[in-house]
Amino acid sequence: MASPRAPNILITGTPATGKTSMAQLIAQELQLKHIEVGKVIKEERFYTSFDEELDTRIIEEDDEDRLLDFLEPKMMEGGVVVDYHSCEFFPERWFQIVVVLRTSTEVLFERLSGRGYGDAKRDENMEAEIIGVVEEEARSSYGEDVVVCRENNNLDEMAATIDFVRELYEQKSNHQ
Ligand SMILES: Nc1ncnc2c1ncn2[C@@H]1O[C@H](COP(=O)(O)OP(=O)(O)O)[C@@H](O)[C@H]1O
Numbered sequence: 001m002a003s004p005r006a007p008n009i010l011i012t013g014t015p016a017t018g019k020t021s022m023a024q025l026i027a028q029e030l031q032l033k034h035i036e037v038g039k040v041i042k043e044e045r046f047y048t049s050f051d052e053e054l055d056t057r058i059i060e061e062d063d064e065d066r067l068l069d070f071l072e073p074k075m076m077e078g079g080v081v082v083d084y085h086s087c088e089f090f091p092e093r094w095f096q097i098v099v100v101l102r103t104s105t106e107v108l109f110e111r112l113s114g115r116g117y118g119d120a121k122r123d124e125n126m127e128a129e130i131i132g133v134v135e136e137e138a139r140s141s142y143g144e145d146v147v148v149c150r151e152n153n154n155l156d157e158m159a160a161t162i163d164f165v166r167e168l169y170e171q172k173s174n175h176q
C-alpha cells in the first residue's frame with residue numbers, strides 16, 4: 001500500500017477535549033490542510049440514520065468504507081491535519097503523528113455542559129475520558145513513536161502543544 005507524500009497528523013480525543021480548535025490552529029501555523037471528519041460525515045452523508053435517544057449518528061460499515069474511500073486520495077497527498085473522536089478505523093499508514101488530547105474532569109464537564117449535551121451524553125463522554133478510552137484506542141492502533149498524549153485544559157497548554165507538534169512535524173518531514 002502507498003504511503004503519503006508528506007506526513008499527516010491525526011488529532012483525536014473525547015468530544016470537547018479541543019480537537020477542532022487545535023487542528024485549526026496547527027493547520028494555520030504549519031500551512032497544512034484541515035479535515036474535520038465529523039463535518040465530512042454530516043455533509044457527505046456518510047451515516048445511515050440518526051439515533052434520537054443517543055443523540056448520535058449511526059455509522060454502518062458501508063458508511064465507513066465510503067468515508068475511507070473519500071479520504072484516501074487526500075491522505076496520500078499528505079500535509080493534512082485530521083480531527084476525529086475515534087482513531088482505530090483509519091489505516092495506520094495514513095498518520096505519522098497521532099496527538100491524543102486529554103482534559104481534566106472539571107474542565108471537560110464545563111465544556112460539555114456549555115455545548116448543550118444532555119446529561120446522559122455528557123456523562124458517557126466524561127466516563128470515557130476518565131477511563132482514557134481514546135488514548136487506549138490510539139496506543140493499540142498506532143506505534144509508540146507515532147502517538148503523543150497532551151493535556152489540553154487551557155491556552156498555555158494549547159500553545160505548548162502547537163510548538164511541540166511543529167517540531168515533530170519538521171523532524172518527520174526530514175525523515176520522509
Ligand atoms: N486549550 C483550550 N483552552 C481553553 N478552551 C479550549 C481549549 N481547547 C478548546 N477549548 C474550548 O473548548 C470547547 C470545545 O473545543 P472543540 O475544539 O470544539 O473540541 P472538540 O473538537 O474536541 O469537540 C470550545 O468552546 C473551545 O473553544
Ligand SMILES: [Mg+2]
Nearest residue numbers: 019020021038
Ligand atoms: Mg470537533
